[in-house]
Amino acid sequence: MGHDGFIGKRGHMLERQSAFELLEEYTTNPSLIKHALAVEACMRAYAGKYGEDVEKWGIVGLLHDFDYQRFPNPPDHPEKGARILKQQGYPEDVIYAIKSHAHWTGCPRDHLVDKVLFACDELSGFITAVTLVRPDRKIEGLRPKSVRKKLKDKAFARSVSREDILTGAADLEVELNEHIAFCIQAMSGIAARLGL
Secondary structure (H helix, E strand, O other), X not given: OOXXXXXXXXXXXXXXXXXXXXXXXXXXXHHHHHHHHHHHHHHHHHHHHHOOOHHHHXXXXXXXXXXXXXXXXXXHHHHHHHHHHHHHOOOHHHHHHHHHOOHHHOOOOOOHHHHHHHHHHHHHHHHHHXXXXXXXXXXXXXXXXXXXXXXXXXXXXXXXXXXXXXXXHHHHOOOHHHHHHHHHHHHHOOHHHHOO
């Protein structure tokens, strides 16, 4: 069940199907959709670990970049997306968490969901990049050690912020290897959908 009886303008409870439809309405790039699915998987896994609302946290992960393809530049992303989510009737805490993953919004990451989103966003993209250069291109058997080694290679996946990955784990108060292993496991659960 979704958020306490919340009904958005689409007429649905806060649930995954309507969120996924919104993602597909704004995002056609398969890599961006896979990124959304990867972050969703990590968010759902962490929600389960912390005893939080798995559906709500999953939707935060699924929609965190839904506006990025149309509005890639700050401050448009995620501000324009936040306005769309508000018009759709999404709860304020979902919108806030999504805004908080971008440095330039001025939204401090005060809540656990905000910290988890920030910690999983860049790392899930980096794990995908590492997996895609493996000989078998499979996430199965990927170890944190391999991910850490690639993190040191500044030329690899250059656009991924190493600082954000390190800060995300530190803010969560989770050891980096443990965080990497947790995200690998979460993403492994939907490996086929991620093409990994």
